[in-house]
Amino acid sequence: MSKKDLQTLKGFRDFLPGQALAREEVFKKIRAVFQKYGFLPLETPVLEYKEILSGKYGEESEKLMYQFKDRGERDVAMRYDLTVPLARVVAQYQNDLAMPFKRYQIAPVWRADNTQKGRYREFYQCDVDVIGSSSIIADAEVIAALAAALTELDLPEFIIRLNNRKLLDAILKNMGLAKGKIVEAIRAIDKLDKIGEEKVREDLALLGLGTEKRKELFEILNLGLEGADDIEKKLMDYEGAGELAQLVEILLDWGVKNFRIDLGLARGLDYYTGTIFEIILPDAPQYGSIAGGGRYDNLVGMFSGKPIPAVGGSIGVDRLLSALEELELIKYDLVSDVLVCNLEEDLEEEYLRVVKDLRDANIKVDFYYTPDKLDKQLKYANKKNINFVVIIGPDEAKNAEATVKNLNTGKQKKLKQKGLGLEIRKI
Amino acid sequence: MSKKDLQTLKGFRDFLPGQALAREEVFKKIRAVFQKYGFLPLETPVLEYKEILSGKYGEESEKLMYQFKDRGERDVAMRYDLTVPLARVVAQYQNDLAMPFKRYQIAPVWRADNTQKGRYREFYQCDVDVIGSSSIIADAEVIAALAAALTELDLPEFIIRLNNRKLLDAILKNMGLAKGKIVEAIRAIDKLDKIGEEKVREDLALLGLGTEKRKELFEILNLGLEGADDIEKKLMDYEGAGELAQLVEILLDWGVKNFRIDLGLARGLDYYTGTIFEIILPDAPQYGSIAGGGRYDNLVGMFSGKPIPAVGGSIGVDRLLSALEELELIKYDLVSDVLVCNLEEDLEEEYLRVVKDLRDANIKVDFYYTPDKLDKQLKYANKKNINFVVIIGPDEAKNAEATVKNLNTGKQKKLKQKGLGLEIRKI
Known part of the structure; x- marks a missing residue:
């Protein structure tokens, strides 16, 4: 075999010892923190029946799934994320699992996506979720656990952006947008960071939001809300404001202070139903969000035939490791003593x-x-x-x-x- | 989806939190020991070009490989073991890696084998190897690292069976067996534990070994050798005896005493070229060997176009975990405090x-x-x-x-x- 044939597939990586060691150390620290917060590991197979994963991610995504027929002519697929397997586990073992079920999973997933800088076909997800509780304390616990994990990694200052999807819905509804348009408006707002307020205003205009309304909307979205009292005072008429205020209070009780209430945070995914959050590095904005998540009460029940409330979050391990590396916070080459x-x-x-x-x-x-x-x-x-x-x-x-x-x-x-x-x- | 469709593929497993936590703890301890012995982690992709893995495992095994065409019509295959990817890495990064290259890898592999008790299609391998050194100290270091890892897990008494393939070859050659027959004789001897001495004698008879020679052979194989001096005294004429004696001395220097020189140990795989070893639990023989390995100087060079000496060993994680579980040495359900x-x-x-x-x-x-x-x-x-x-x-x-x-x-x-x-x- 010639030298040029010695290679990994595009979008797949080897981690040589220095780098692999740094990754192991990061995962070890994250695991220890998650356990302290009462989360426990779950392992699921790399291959699943294709039927389990099919129809869960949307048409475009489905095309990116690695799938094939195995020797027994079974249609199988490689794990595309950690959430659908979690939903399967919750339905399959519902009598064995103590609810609420608090689990973490740090494991690779596979997507045959176009490769580009920082995007890989094999990459790790690092998820933490609470299944089976509607309590806002669960939302706070997910956020606090992720923040504690990042703190353990000696990250520079990070900020947790907080919002609530119900609240954002209510604000948009109050602007007179119809239900179908609200989802589109949220997708537009989701692009605030990328394309800026001016462009988003244009998109919202296309959805039928007049100049006055747009002005009013951005006045609300840009409110510099100071804390729970401020939320309740300024937004008390909106659904979801109470939840957001409660979340803020619990986080403060737990000593998590580095958050910012950011009504302009949308997180594009349609499945969020309450709390949403994102964690960013203000001094290294080029990495975007290094963690994020929210409440998604309509997803985990997909196999159980009944709605199961859920809240979770995820650390973007690859971005995080790139950031740590470039900020020289981990040395990839510290090996034997x-x-x-x-x-x-x-x-x-x-x-x-x-x-x-x-x-x-x-x-x-x-x-x-x-x-x-x-x-x-x-x-x-x-x-x-x-x-x-x-x-x-x-x-x-x-x-x-x-x-x-x-x-x-x-x-x-x-x-x-x-x-x-x-x-x-x-x- | 009906309840009965909620399942993992045959030979694939979920590990629910109690069990997953126990596994994580075991891996964490093993990693820490391997690092103390100067080994560092390597991570390679789950999918490789099929060409990389093809023709390396023999015809029968190749059928068990999970392989398919990806969306780009590339022939790809799922990792079948950790050794062939290691050989690829050694060839691909030969200028970047400091030699000898000491690495461990604890990761799942996939084989579409018949499932039976204790055999899975997705299972972990836990390998530790030294690439690029012919020194017998490397052999000792692999064995000492594995023994230290098992000790760290609070295993009950275990025994390291030691032998040397050159020595076994020399003994068989001295019995008058032709080169081709020696390999077959080793395969026969490999079955000693399973089928007993009587049956092995019959097999050896079929290879043309007369009654007297067979008697002579088993007298040697059953020699109760006490230590390095004993080996040199009784076997000094045979190639490989010196290596075995040296190995024993280094292990003793390192405080590893729980070994037994066992000339009847063969380890079937044809690729071993020197030291071979196996670790067993005398009080729980039903688990067979829970670790094993040896020197294999002709394998890692497959991609490099030049021979590269290598020695390695592997812990049979699934067997080990079953043993730990049945011996009640790990509790699968100790979770939050x-x-x-x-x-x-x-x-x-x-x-x-x-x-x-x-x-x-x-x-x-x-x-x-x-x-x-x-x-x-x-x-x-x-x-x-x-x-x-x-x-x-x-x-x-x-x-x-x-x-x-x-x-x-x-x-x-x-x-x-x-x-x-x-x-x-x-x-």
């Missing part, structure tokens, strides 16, 4: 013992298997971005010592081999 | 504060969203196998106290709300 060098065949037993002692002290250790020139070994350590090298030549061996060199600072120091694990981090 | 009950609407703010305080103390907390009868909430806690419930009624609230009940022991105690997080674990 220590390389124990191998200089003399006669000292092999000594090296093996030092390797063991360091690992027993919970240090990540690489050992250079065959005796070689120190130069070459330092080059290897640098290529692997290893922090410390432990050098033991005949002189050090005689005194049961080791020379430890910090490859970042260049500093080096002779230490006793005994207790090396504890000392090495201090250098 | 605490449920904060919700009895009075008026106390909501107080509840929310307690929830926050407990989470701030790093406790996994579930909150019952809507006020309800205590009975119902205890039932929910039991169904979710939550350890503690925190009960705050008007009396407790008055004194800033909380009643904490341990649902396992039935014990309960009134505690101050302040500092609850620290106190709760002591009950």
Whole structure:
């Protein structure tokens, strides 16, 4: 096979060790936070009966589904998102699951979409959902859990934009828009960030909203609402305002303060029915929203034959990782802590013992298997971005010592081999 | 969709929260150990060009590969194992990877095999490999890392069976078997555990090994070898004996003592070229080997056009998890630590504060969203196998106290709300 044939499919990626390690660390932190908030993992298969996934995502999306006939002539499809499988699980195991069912799932999905910068055909979704509760506390818990996860990743300042779909509906209805037009108006408003207020005003004009009404609408959408009291005072006549006020109060009770009430937030997806939110990095707006979600009370019941309330959110893992990388908040190349060098065949037993002692002290250790020139070994350590090298030549061996060199600072120091694990981090 | 259509494909599984959580914990521990041994993660795509995977696994296996044409009419296939993608990565990024390349990968693979007890079409592999070194220390490191991982899981006593394929070859050659027959003899010996010595002797007879030779052979295979010295003393004339002796010495240097030199260990796969090993649970032999591997110097070079030495091993995650489950070493249902009950609407703010305080103390907390009868909430806690419930009624609230009940022991105690997080674990 020639070199040029050695490749992954377009839109698919390898993650080499430095990058894969950074991803694992991010997922580990997110999982720990989700668990603290009472969410538990769920795993579902990569392949499902096509019938389970079909007709759930709309015609355009359906074309992007990886589907085929398996050896048993069954129509199967690769997981397109994590929500439809969740709905299947909720219906299939309804007697086994304690409700409300709070689950997270961090797993890849597949879409045969056009590839472009930052869009892949295999990518991770990181979802957290509460199924089976209408309580607004559930909405707050999803948002608080996502915010806590992002905080755990040492992200720079982020802002949670909050709104409520019922409230937005009510505002638009009050403008005199018919029901069918409201959905279109929401889609127009959803483009505010992308195309700006002027263009959105034009789109709304096409929907039949007069100049006066448009002015009135944007006065409301641009209200700088300060908190729960402000919402209730200025919007008390609208449905959904109470929910939004309640949400804000619970978030504050939980110490989540970095939100902004943003009546211009629409989130295009038609299935939202209440709370909607998006998380952005004000200092790095180029990444768009790095997390988002909302309440969707009419979706999870699709297999159960009865409506099941639900609220959830999702971290855009690929965007988040790009942001963390570009903001230099994760280093993709921090790997093993220590390389124990191998200089003399006669000292092999000594090296093996030092390797063991360091690992027993919970240090990540690489050992250079065959005796070689120190130069070459330092080059290897640098290529692997290893922090410390432990050098033991005949002189050090005689005194049961080791020379430890910090490859970042260049500093080096002779230490006793005994207790090396504890000392090495201090250098 | 009717209830009966709500199902996963045969050979595919959902892991509901209790089980999924146990799996995550196991993977987390294994990863941490592998990293301590200087291995780093690699992620490769689920789908590959079919050409990459084709012709690598033998004709029978190839039929079990999930393959199809994607929307762009490309022939693609789902990952069948983690070794061929590793070989692709090694060839594709040969200039970027520091050699030796030490990687682990814990990921699902797909095989359209007949399903039977304990065999699935979607299952995890958990591989650890050193690519690009012929050093026997690499062999020892793979084995030591796997042993350390299993130890971390609090497995009961396990035994590492050790052998060397060169040695076994040399022994069989010395019996007068021709090269072609040696492979067949190894396949016969591989069945020792399954069909017993008598049957294997019959198979060997069919390969032309006379009664005397068979007796002689089994005397060697059954040698109770005590250690490196013993190997060198009794087998010094055979190629591979030196390697095996060296391996044993390094393992002892690293504190790995629970091995047995077992010249009757064959491991059927033709591609092994040196060290071979298998890990078994003597007290639970029904699970067969829960880990295994060896040196395979002729495989990873398949895409590179030059031989690349390699040694690796793999934990049979499904078997391991079944064993852990049946031996009651993991509980599949230990989930959140605490449920904060919700009895009075008026106390909501107080509840929310307690929830926050407990989470701030790093406790996994579930909150019952809507006020309800205590009975119902205890039932929910039991169904979710939550350890503690925190009960705050008007009396407790008055004194800033909380009643904490341990649902396992039935014990309960009134505690101050302040500092609850620290106190709760002591009950």
